[in-house]
Amino acid sequence: MSTLLSARDLGKSFPANTLFEGVAIHVESGDHIGFIGPNGAGKSTLMKILAGLEEADEGEITRRRGLKMAYVEQDDLFPDDATPMSAVLDSLPPGEDDRVDPDTQAAIALSKIGFEDFDRAVSTLSGGWRKRLSLACALARDPDVLLLDEPTNHLDLEGVLWLEQFVQQTAMAMLFVTHDRMFLERTASRIIELSPAYPGGTFKVEGNYSEFLRRKDAFLEAQAAAQSALANKVRRDTAWLRQGIQGRQTRNKTQVAAAAERRDELKQTKGRNEAPSKTTAIDFQATQRKTKKLLALHSVGKTMGDKQLFDSLDLVLMPGQRIGLVGVNGAGKTTLLRLMNGELQPDSGTIKQAAELRIVTFSQHRGTLVATQTLQEALCPVGDMVDYRGKQVHVTGWAQRFLFEADQLSTLVGNLSGGEQARVLIANLMLEPADVLLLDEPTNDLDIPSLEVLEQALLEFPGALVLVTHDRFMLERIATEYIGLDDAGGIRSFQTYQQWNTARKKAAKDAKRATNQPRTTTKQTGEKQKTRKLSWDERKEYERMEEAILEAESEVERLEADVADPALAEDHVRSTATYEALSQAQERVKTLYERWVVLEAIASGRNEE
Numbered sequence: 001m002s003t004l005l006s007a008r009d010l011g012k013s014f015p016a017n018t019l020f021e022g023v024a025i026h027v028e029s030g031d032h033i034g035f036i037g038p039n040g041a042g043k044s045t046l047m048k049i050l051a052g053l054e055e056a057d058e059g060e061i062t063r064r065r066g067l068k069m070a071y072v073e074q075d076d077l078f079p080d081d082a083t084p085m086s087a088v089l090d091s092l093p094p095g096e097d098d099r100v101d102p103d104t105q106a107a108i109a110l111s112k113i114g115f116e117d118f119d120r121a122v123s124t125l126s127g128g129w130r131k132r133l134s135l136a137c138a139l140a141r142d143p144d145v146l147l148l149d150e151p152t153n154h155l156d157l158e159g160v161l162w163l164e165q166f167v168q169q170t171a172m173a174m175l176f177v178t179h180d181r182m183f184l185e186r187t188a189s190r191i192i193e194l195s196p197a198y199p200g201g202t203f204k205v206e207g208n209y210s211e212f213l214r215r216k217d218a219f220l221e222a223q224a225a226a227q228s229a230l231a232n233k234v235r236r237d238t239a240w241l242r243q244g245i246q247g248r249q250t251r252n253k254t255q256v257a258a259a260a261e262r263r264d265e266l267k268q269t270k271g272r273n274e275a276p277s278k279t280t281a282i283d284f285q286a287t288q289r290k291t292k293k294l295l296a297l298h299s300v301g302k303t304m305g306d307k308q309l310f311d312s313l314d315l316v317l318m319p320g321q322r323i324g325l326v327g328v329n330g331a332g333k334t335t336l337l338r339l340m341n342g343e344l345q346p347d348s349g350t351i352k353q354a355a356e357l358r359i360v361t362f363s364q365h366r367g368t369l370v371a372t373q374t375l376q377e378a379l380c381p382v383g384d385m386v387d388y389r390g391k392q393v394h395v396t397g398w399a400q401r402f403l404f405e406a407d408q409l410s411t412l413v414g415n416l417s418g419g420e421q422a423r424v425l426i427a428n429l430m431l432e433p434a435d436v437l438l439l440d441e442p443t444n445d446l447d448i449p450s451l452e453v454l455e456q457a458l459l460e461f462p463g464a465l466v467l468v469t470h471d472r473f474m475l476e477r478i479a480t481e482y483i484g485l486d487d488a489g490g491i492r493s494f495q496t497y498q499q500w501n502t503a504r505k506k507a508a509k510d511a512k513r514a515t516n517q518p519r520t521t522t523k524q525t526g527e528k529q530k531t532r533k534l535s536w537d538e539r540k541e542y543e544r545m546e547e548a549i550l551e552a553e554s555e556v557e558r559l560e561a562d563v564a565d566p567a568l569a570e571d572h573v574r575s576t577a578t579y580e581a582l583s584q585a586q587e588r589v590k591t592l593y594e595r596w597v598v599l600e601a602i603a604s605g606r607n608e609e
Contacts, residue, residue, distance in 0.1 A: 002029050004067055004145055004173055005050065010059035012045055019045055020194060020201045023059070027145060027173055034188035034209075035177040039403075039419040039447040041194045043177045044149050047071065050175065051147050067145065070138035074150040076130040078122045084110055084133055085118040091137035109140035114162075126329060128159025135166070148176040152183055153418075153444060156329040157470050179448050181473040184209040210561075282426055282450075282457040285389060285433040291354045292318055294435050294464050295340060300349035302335055309335055310491040313349070315483070317436060317464040324479030325468045326500055331485035333468045337361065337438045340466065360434035362425060364441035364468075369421055371414030375404060378413050378424050388431060402427050418445030426454070436464045443471045472497065502549050506596065513597065534602050542599040549596065552589045559585055 004027045011021035019042030027033065027050075035043050048054040050061065051071040063069075078087050088106035110118055113136045115129075122133065131151065138146055152160050160183065167174060167187040178184060184191060191212040193203045203219065205212040294317045301311035309332030317323075317340075325333045338344040339351060341359045353359075369378060380386050380395040388398070396406050402423040413421065422445050429437075437458070443451055451474065458465060458478050467478060475482075475497055482494040486507055494500040534542060559582040 003027070003064065004029055005061065005063050007050065007061040008059060010046070010049065010056045010061070012042060012049065012054075012057050021058070022200045023194070023202055024200065025050070025192065025202070027175065029144075029173055030171060030189075031173045031175075032167060032187055032189045033173075033175045034184045034191045035175060035194060036179065036184070036191060036448055037194035038449050039417065039445075041196075043194050044074070046194060047147050047149055047175065047177060064144075068141060068143045069145045069147065070141050070143035071147045072134050072138050072149065072151065074153060076127075076134045078130070078133070080123060082122040083119045084115050084122065084136070087122060087133055088137050088140050092140055105140050106136075109136045112136070112139060113166075126156075126159075128155050128162065128329070131155060131159060131163065143172065145173045145175065146170075148174065148178075150177055150179075150445075152178055152180045152470065155470060157326065157472070158328050160470050160472075179443075179446060179451060180471060181209055181448065181451075182471075184212075185473075207565075211565075282430065282453050285430060286462045287358050287433045287435050289319070289354070289358075289435050289463070291435075294318060294354050294357060295359075296352045297340075297346075298350050298352075300339065300346045300351060302332065302339060302344070302347050304332070304335060308489040310485060311348070311489060313491055317466070319435075319463055320480075322458070322465040322467065322478055322480045324475045324482045324497070325466060325485070326475070326482055326497070327485030328487050331487040332491075333485060334364070334440055336483075336485075337440055337466060337468065340436070341438055354435070357436065358432070358434050359436045359438060360429050360432045361438040362429060362440060362442045364444065368428070369413050369424065371412065373413050374409065375399065375411050375413060375416065375424070376409040379404075379409075379427055386431060398427065419447060419450070422446050423450070434461075434463055436466070437461060438466050440468045441470070442467075443469050443474060498550055498553065499546070502546060502553065506549075506593070509593065509597065510600070534599065538599060538602065541595075542603060545592065545596045545599060549589065549592045552585065552592055556582065556585045556589055 006026045008024045009021075010023040010025075012019045013021075017040075019040075023046065035047065037043050045054060048071065049056045051069050053071060082090075085103075085106055088109055089102055092102055092105065107118065113132045115132070115136065122130065125133065151163055155163065160180065164183055164186055167176070176187075185208050188208055189206070191205050191207070191209060193212075193216070194201060195203070197203075197220070203216060205215045207215075295315075296317075297313055297315040300313040300315075302309050313336075325336065327333055335344065339346055341361050342351075342353075376384075376395055376399075379399055384395045385392045386395060386398050387393075395409065399406070399409060404420070404423075413424065416424070422442070426442070439458075442454065446454065451471070455474055455477055458467070465478070467475070469475060479497070482497060482500050483491060484494055484500045484503065485491050486504075492503070494503070559578060562578050562582075
């Protein structure tokens with residue numbers, strides 16, 4: 001692999017704080033590098049510096065001659081009257097390559113991303129397709145390095161899965177800032193964490209997210225041990241320095257200097273070891289209600305406009321129940337939450353709440369925040385004390401619990417970052433005792449340390465919980481069951497995320513096949529079409545097909561994890577066997593899906609003799 005970019009000793013500061021210093025990074029062809037780190041560490045700023053959009057205060061960057069880079073921002077902003085074609089054409093630098101027709105260049109980029117209608121209004125595109133359009137604008141420039149800033153933010157699961165596949169199948173070098181741990185697991189070949197917890201401000205690991213966590217834990221344990229050893233040396237140094245006059249007369253100046261260096265090193269090591277503990281403190285209040293049935297939905301249906309979202313939904317929420325709502329954007333997840341908290345009424349069926357039920361809702365739209373309020377007013381509307389669990393807490397201490405400094409209290413909410421606004425919402429929710437938590441995309445803009453704290457708080461919450469999030473890592477850790485909406489009026493419950501994902505894939509394949517299948521007509525007027533039914537053996541096979549596919553896909557995932565292990569490359573015999581097993585497992589999944597299609601057609605009467 002050839003080196004495309006190399007940076008060393010990069011530093012960036014603002015008047016109020018230092019973002020990072022001494023950062024070194026190199027990018028080689030084919031690299032897929034994931035940037036992570038706490039909010040405010042400077043990840044986006046570092047990406048812009050590497051892309052040449054901002055200047056570093058110190059350090060140097062060496063780029064290969066003629067290197068072309070494309071940077072895709074977090075927000076996908078386009079003019080109101082834009083079309084996919086006009087958006088890509090506007091993004092092309094004038095006269096960059098006179099040999100290529102711009103219209104052809106734009107059409108090729110749009111086609112690669114999956115666009116078919118180049119003249120559709122961008123204002124009608126979903127968030128996932130707007131992200132695809134941003135990528136098309138970048139790819140049209142034929143970059144050597146693609147930089148993506150929070151590409152999974154505000155995408156539904158379909159969009160995230162498409163983006164994941166795009167990264168996996170794209171050979172060009174990529175750098176991406178993301179807090180999506182499953183995305184990192186499946187796409188990153190190297191992970192770099194930007195944090196004051198490490199010497200030089202970064203920690204680099206070759207491999208996926210699992211390998212990163214293993215190496216990170218080992219490093220932090222070693223650094224903690226180093227602090228303990230340094231502390232013992234400094235205590236001995238201090239005792240020696242406090243000796244009497246006779247001792248000072250014979251003291252070696254080199255030893256004095258070494259003792260001072262050890263004190264300084266201990267201070268720095270202690271500061272690095274304390275950095276990971278500076279995370280948001282999240283702890284939701286529960287009412288300790290003993291009621292078994294908190295919320296009961298019976299035969300509930302809802303239509304918005306001309307679209308039926310779901311019908312005949314039966315659901316009972318009980319303490320300790322944690323439900324993950326899954327489905328594409330627009331399928332009705334947020335609407336269902338609004339039905340549960342009483343904001344909307346069902347078109348059919350009934351919703352019964354337990355007496356004096358306390359429901360607390362986190363809205364993805366953050367409508368409860370007022371942009372013109374100060375941070376202090378948002379955290380504490382009246383006075384300067386908040387009531388938390390029956391105790392009075394000063395607003396300064398309350399703000400610090402959510403990583404806000406005292407000098408930020410006068411900052412307007414509208415000037416806070418997305419992650420900071422999310423922490424304000426969580427802070428307000430923690431003040432309200434709850435029987436039921438309804439969380440609509442609470443993970444947007446939160447960094448990984450905050451996500452881990454939020455997960456632990458939700459696991460410890462004794463009431464009922466309904467969660468909507470595209471964070472697959474959180475869903476699989478939190479949810480005890482799933483409710484899937486298929487965007488066609490159907491709604492089903494699933495025991496595992498994998499079960500829902502299997503059913504989703506099957507439904508998508510069925511829909512695609514139905515769209516492409518030509519209509520058949522009877523051979524003669526009035527002649528009945530003959531269909532056959534499943535045989536006894538086929539019925540048994542059909543009934544366990546979903547379980548068989550789930551087992552086969554689990555085997556594929558296990559083998560994919562083995563293939564991602566860097567140690568595999570050192571054992572050629574094992575490597576060959578593993579790749580062959582993976583190929584066979586993938587073929588089995590394909591065969592099972594094809595067989596399921598055949599059996600499904602016979603079972604539904606679509607298979608003619």
